[in-house]
Amino acid sequence: MEKIRILLVDDHSVVRSGLVQMLEIEEDIKVVGEASNSEEALKMIAIVSPDVILMDIKMPGMNGVRLTKEIKERLPSCNIIMFTLHGDYLTQAIKAGATGYLLKDIKREDLTRAIRRVHSGQTVISENIQSEY
Numbered sequence: 001m002e003k004i005r006i007l008l009v010d011d012h013s014v015v016r017s018g019l020v021q022m023l024e025i026e027e028d029i030k031v032v033g034e035a036s037n038s039e040e041a042l043k044m045i046a047i048v049s050p051d052v053i054l055m056d057i058k059m060p061g062m063n064g065v066r067l068t069k070e071i072k073e074r075l076p077s078c079n080i081i082m083f084t085l086h087g088d089y090l091t092q093a094i095k096a097g098a099t100g101y102l103l104k105d106i107k108r109e110d111l112t113r114a115i116r117r118v119h120s121g122q123t124v125i126s127e128n129i130q131s132e133y
Contacts, residue, residue, distance in 0.1 A: 001028060002032040003027075003028055003029060004021060004028055004029045004030070004051050004052055004115060004116065004119045005030055005032045005048065005049070005050045005051045005052070006029060006030065006032060006051070006054060006056070006115065007031075007033045007034070007035065007041070007044055007045065007048060007050035007052075007053045007054070008031060008033070008034045008035070008053075008054050008055075009018065009035045009036075009038075009041045009053060009055040009056065009059070009064070009067070010036070010055070010056040010059070010083070011013075011036050011037060011056065011058075011059040011060055012056075013036065014035045015056075015104075016036075019031070019054065020034070021110055022111075023115075025114045025119075026112055027117060028102070028116070029112065031067060032050055033047065033048040033050065036059070036060075036091075037059050037061045038058045038059060038060075038061040038062035038063075038066075038070075039061055039062075039084045040046070041053070041067060041071070042067075042070065042071070043086070043121070044076065045071060045074060045075050045078065046074075048110055049075065049078075050078055051079065051119055052078070052079045052080070052081060052119050053071065053076065053078060053079070053080045053081070053116055054081050054083045054085055054115070055068070055080060055081070055082060055083060056064070056082075056083060056118060057068065057082055057084040057086055057089050057093070057099070058086065058112070060109040062071050064082055064084070064093070065082075065089055065092045065098075065102065067095045068080050068082070068093060068096040068097050069096040069097060071097075072096070072097035077108075078102070079099040079118045079119060079121075079125070080097060080098045080099055080100070081098065081099065081100035081101070081102055081114065081118055082098050082100065082101045083102050083104060084102075084103065084104060085103065085104050085130070086099075087103060087126070087129040089101075090129055091123050092123065094123075097122055099106050099118045099122075099124070100114055100117075100118045100123065100125065101122040101124075101125045101126065101129070102114055102124065102125075102126050103126045103128065103129065106126065107125075
């Protein structure tokens with residue numbers, strides 16, 4: 001079985017570490033890289049060609065919305081999930097090309113389900129902010 005290749009982009013190393021531990025338990029998901037800012041993320045996509053990017057919005061340098069647009073220009077087949085504390089960038093993120101928008105208070109099983117759904121071409125938005133879209 002082909003694993004879903006994930007790139008994690010978040011400026012907090014503890015968040016990335018926790019996500020790696022959580023996602024690596026899944027048989028069909030593999031974390032293929034990590035980046036702490038937009039510059040690292042752009043380098044990593046060229047190296048690892050991820051299927052799905054799980055990305056924070058607020059980071060040093062280019063924010064996640066602008067980075068989403070840049071990534072979609074370079075790697076259109078990649079699905080991007082915004083993974084954030086902030087619900088107020090939903091519309092901009094989707095317009096920029098994000099396929100998912102999840103708040104960080106999500107349960108582990110809901111996150112892994114969302115990754116699988118986005119990988120299969122569906123759009124996923126956290127329930128408590130769906131009305132904004």
